[in-house]
Amino acid sequence: MKVIIPVAGAGTKLRPHTYTQPKALIPLAGKTILSIIIDQLKDAGLTDFIFIIGYLGEKIKDYVQTNYPELNTHFVTQNDRHGTGHAIELTKEFVGNDEVFIVLGDTIAEYDIAQMLNAPHSMLAVKKVDDPRNFGVAEIGEEGSITKVVEKPAIPKSNMALVGIYKIKETVALFDCLKKVEDERIRSYDEFSLTDALECMIQKGIKFYPLKVSDWFDCGKKESLIASNAILLKKFGNQIAVTTQQTNTIIIPPVSIGNGCIISNSVIGPNVTIGDHTTISHGIIKDSIIGAYSNLYEIVLNNSLIGSDAEVKGVSRNLNIGDNTAIDLGGSK
Numbered sequence: 001m002k003v004i005i006p007v008a009g010a011g012t013k014l015r016p017h018t019y020t021q022p023k024a025l026i027p028l029a030g031k032t033i034l035s036i037i038i039d040q041l042k043d044a045g046l047t048d049f050i051f052i053i054g055y056l057g058e059k060i061k062d063y064v065q066t067n068y069p070e071l072n073t074h075f076v077t078q079n080d081r082h083g084t085g086h087a088i089e090l091t092k093e094f095v096g097n098d099e100v101f102i103v104l105g106d107t108i109a110e111y112d113i114a115q116m117l118n119a120p121h122s123m124l125a126v127k128k129v130d131d132p133r134n135f136g137v138a139e140i141g142e143e144g145s146i147t148k149v150v151e152k153p154a155i156p157k158s159n160m161a162l163v164g165i166y167k168i169k170e171t172v173a174l175f176d177c178l179k180k181v182e183d184e185r186i187r188s189y190d191e192f193s194l195t196d197a198l199e200c201m202i203q204k205g206i207k208f209y210p211l212k213v214s215d216w217f218d219c220g221k222k223e224s225l226i227a228s229n230a231i232l233l234k235k236f237g238n239q240i241a242v243t244t245q246q247t248n249t250i251i252i253p254p255v256s257i258g259n260g261c262i263i264s265n266s267v268i269g270p271n272v273t274i275g276d277h278t279t280i281s282h283g284i285i286k287d288s289i290i291g292a293y294s295n296l297y298e299i300v301l302n303n304s305l306i307g308s309d310a311e312v313k314g315v316s317r318n319l320n321i322g323d324n325t326a327i328d329l330g331g332s333k
Contacts (some may be wrong), residue, residue, distance in 0.1 A: 008054030083191025
């Protein structure tokens with residue numbers, strides 16, 4: 001079985017952070033979004049990975065090759081972003097006739113991977129949502145199979161959203177339908193959608209069954225990313241690197257503090273992730289994500305997302321600051 005992870009998106013909703021860092025590499029509960037996904041799949045015994053890269057793709061490639069040298073990896077470049085359907089079609093020569101397990105590069109969920117892998121049929125992961133209009137939606141028949149999938153329907157007939165995890169056994173039919181979607185210019189919201197190709201397969205008589213996920217973590221926007229960070233910190237527990245230096249500092253769990261951090265005269269937590277080699281002095285920080293190699297002085301932060309290589313000095317603010325930023329909030333003229 002081949003794993004396909006599309007990570008070519010620009011992550012526009014998380015700008016300015018994604019101007020210099022792929023969304024999949026944003027720190028989250030001591031890991032990255034991408035590492036959480038890969039670790040789940042690797043722990044389930046999957047070793048053949050295909051990454052679809054594009055925007056800042058070399059950073060993705062370097063990260064994977066450095067941190068997962070034991071995996072068999074291929075990298076496919078999507079130069080023109082025409083949607084997830086177009087992205088998956090680019091992997092055809094690497095997939096061959098093997099079954100595929102597709103996980104979108106911003107999808108973190110808790111689910112029974114073994115059940116999905118061992119099922120004798122193709123499966124789509126789903127989760128009940130309050131407003132399904134912003135998602136691909138699965139309609140489920142009385143016998144339990146999926147009878148129809150629709151991308152972001154204006155009038156949904158189901159509240160079961162596709163979370164972005166797919167196990168597909170019939171790969172020849174998948175690539176045939178992806179080609180049909182592109183050849184016939186079938187578009188959803190001006191993109192070639194994987195959902196439309198799956199609907200083509202259903203119309204051909206191929207059976208899909210749903211797998212309900214227990215949790216689905218939204219990593220698409222600043223507010224939801226910080227909320228997901230808090231939930232995952234509680235799941236993973238307190239993580240403080242042994243190389244962290246603390247002086248006159250109070251830590252309120254759960255937190256994740258990376259290697260080589262220097263923290264003094266501060267209160268950190270709860271629900272704070274701090275990247276490697278960051279310095280914090282006279283700070284009070286909670287419910288926030290701080291990137292690597294940043295410097296924060298005399299600052300009170302809550303519900304904030306700070307990129308890597310940033311410098312912040314001043315007073316309490318609600319911030320959304322990208323990488324390579326220097327800000328002085330001290331009010332000096």
